[in-house]
Amino acid sequence: MATRRGYQGTYWITEAERLLLRRLLNAVPGNYLEIGSFDGIVATEIAEEFQEKEIHCVDLFQDAHATQGGHRATFEANIAAHRVRNVRIFEGDSRSVVPALAPGYGVILVDGDHAYATVRDDLENAWAKLSDRGMLVFHDYGQVAEVTRAVNDFLAGKTLPLALRVDSMGCVAGLRFDGPALRRLERWVRWELPLRRAAGRFRRTFRLHRGA
Numbered sequence: 097m098a099t100r101r102g103y104q105g106t107y108w109i110t111e112a113e114r115l116l117l118r119r120l121l122n123a124v125p126g127n128y129l130e131i132g133s134f135d136g137i138v139a140t141e142i143a144e145e146f147q148e149k150e151i152h153c154v155d156l157f158q159d160a161h162a163t164q165g166g167h168r169a170t171f172e173a174n175i176a177a178h179r180v181r182n183v184r185i186f187e188g189d190s191r192s193v194v195p196a197l198a199p200g201y202g203v204i205l206v207d208g209d210h211a212y213a214t215v216r217d218d219l220e221n222a223w224a225k226l227s228d229r230g231m232l233v234f235h236d237y238g239q240v241a242e243v244t245r246a247v248n249d250f251l252a253g254k255t256l257p258l259a260l261r262v263d264s265m266g267c268v269a270g271l272r273f274d275g276p277a278l279r280r281l282e283r284w285v286r287w288e289l290p291l292r293r294a295a296g297r298f299r300r301t302f303r304l305h306r307g308a
Contacts, residue, residue: 103137105171124203124230137174139171156188219246229272233267234267
């Protein structure tokens with residue numbers, strides 16, 4: 097769990113996962129759908145950076161299996177403070193809300209209720225709404241057992257490979273995802289991100305030693 101200067105509330109993704117989302121949004125055309133937005137920090141940041149995209153957020157704003165409930169008032173305060181106009185909140189159960197949305201999203205993040213059945217439904221529903229050139233993203237893979245099992249069963253059922261993995265964030269590419277773009281993303285995950293992390297550790301160690 098982390099906080100961010102200039103925002104109310106908390107969020108749960110790592111800095112590397114945050115960077116991966118931005119890489120995907122830069123690489124993939126189309127709007128962004130987030131299933132499970134908590135306090136809206138991630139969505140508001142994305143909306144501010146990618147003003148040409150519509151940011152759609154689905155959340156029940158209640159505690160659920162293996163996850164805490166977010167706060168709509170906090171989310172709306174973040175939107176207001178940053179004056180973003182491209183965010184739309186859909187309050188409700190994702191299994192009812194997502195099937196009613198129009199298809200064609202470029203990037204979809206699944207990070208709602210972590211119960212096995214809900215994750216499977218969210219993945220299936222999100223896949224149906226994803227552009228065939230888009231990227232389906234899921235969080236807490238490898239950290240929450242039911243999420244991991246649901247993702248593995250979803251991938252096996254559709255014979256889909258795991259395209260990218262950073263910390264507990266995994267990605268599945270749409271069936272017509274751009275090949276060169278995917279290879280660039282793979283290089284970033286394999287080479288550039290580890291170098292960035294190593295440089296960050298060096299800077300922190302250097303500052304610590306200087307302060308000693």
